[in-house]
Amino acid sequence: MSMAFKLFLLLFILSHNAYAEALYQHLGNKAQALSQQLQYNLTISPDGQGLPIGKGNATQGAKLFKQQCSSCHGPAGIGASAEPLVGEVGSLRSNYPEKTVNSYWPYATTLFDYIRRAMPIDAPFSLTADEVYALSAYILNQDDIIANDVELNEETLPKVIMPNIDGFISFYPDPN
């Protein structure tokens, strides 16, 4: 084959591939081990998958809340610079609906997921698993979603039924 013909073939192959399917090298690194590491297992599912071992109750949570949360969320979880966390259960149909954790959030597992990754806002991931369970218990107990003496842990937290569990209509797939 002449050099010119070889070049023609090469170009043909390249351009043909560019239109049919991109020609590229697979450069991902095998990451089975990385995928198992805690730092890549932060998301907690409603069924409790991802929850770490630990425990806490509302009494412990009340003490922590005062230290860690009340400066933004108010001494009772409502009324300061941050969003209200408690109260207003049953208000969503009213003329003045309030979307608090207890009135609006459909899953209690989201509390653990969110507190651990994002709170306190100036020191995310600074709370231990026990502390996050305790704070979750305190917030839920404020509206009697759980009793004062309930210990939240990786088994009990996913079993908590939130008042607004049936409050959402999925718009995916798009109904329009």
Next chain:
Amino acid sequence: MTSSSIQNRRQFLKTAALSGVIAGSYSLPVIAGIDKFELTDSLPDSMKTPGQDFTNYGQPSLHEQRVIRWISANPAAPGNGVSWTPLHDLQGTITPNGLHYERHHNGVPEIDPQTHTLLIDGLVEHPLSFNIANLLRYPMKSRTCFIECGGNSNSGWRSNPIQSQAGYAHGLVSNAEWTGIPLKLLLNEAGIKPSAKWAIAEGADGASLNVSIPIEKLLDDALLALYQNGERLRPENGYPIRLVLPGWEGILNVKWLRQLRLSEHPAMTRDETSQYTDLLPDGKARQFSFINDAKSLITSPSLGMQLPDNPGIYQISGLAWSGRGKISRVEISADGGETWVDAELEGPILDKAFTRFHLAWQWQGQYAILQSRATDETGYVQPTRDVLLANRGKHGFFHYNAIVSWEITEEGDINHVYGF
């Protein structure tokens, strides 16, 4: 010979050459008659001295320093808030990178691309990690599209019309050319298991923001963006990598992306349950309402401007966009929606991108209500505020896309009003 006489001579020669007249002809006395002091007096300073040095990275004119993003953040947590694109000060369709809107949940992280990793795992054949150097070797595509925060224009839900400039009430939307890797290349490399329906995306910021995204969208037109308007992403827009999901609300376009975990079900994270859901009057809420419906806005004339001539001719100009496709029509009303006239759409009209519209308006000095109404290629028509509220109630908070009404007073002042 003095330097000024050399200059005069040069000018002459140049003039002579251009006009084709031979040196020494009758035109000489005309050129020689220019007084150098007269020129010195009449020329602007910029023409009489060398200008500024070169710059490694250009900045806007000192005279444009008032054209800024308006920051609205929580004083107790200054990294949690937004900054608004000044749509009322801009023209064309591309948002300059320094003015692209921001929504951060806990500040802008400083990320070293040498140490940043993207992990794709969960329901895949092979969990894979990618470093930035490797990602830069993949085939890339460029896509111009808008990104709009689900909470844009949410002051519209309030019972009194907010008196903010157009961009500072509706500018949580921006439009850029994003360049990056089609997500499907990376997902296919990892091998998608049939049971995978969602991907949980997570950012490497101080909020570790996580949301669930349908795989279908990631395989369709999603990009893993590395470039924004030709340059690498700005830190506040996700450097070194972010998701771009054309037409879908901002929260899903996860910045500083560190992980995509494929799963069968959504994770029900805070930002897809307690936020970015639309509460309806019956107490139920729309969830996973990802697509930004068609919307438009007159950016000029708009609140904060003044019509100087009465009567006078004004160039009405604005932006229209839809998360469902191309804008097919924009109509303008000057009488609060009684009559409508088609605006001129400036091409090219791109899918899920800003479209600029124009219409010359001869104002006779009368009281007027200026409005724009967008229609997209699916036939969806931007609703009036009354219609939007009739469908969604008063407490939707997110996904407000109603027609915006600017009141023009007989004095040429402009106010934001409801009721049209």
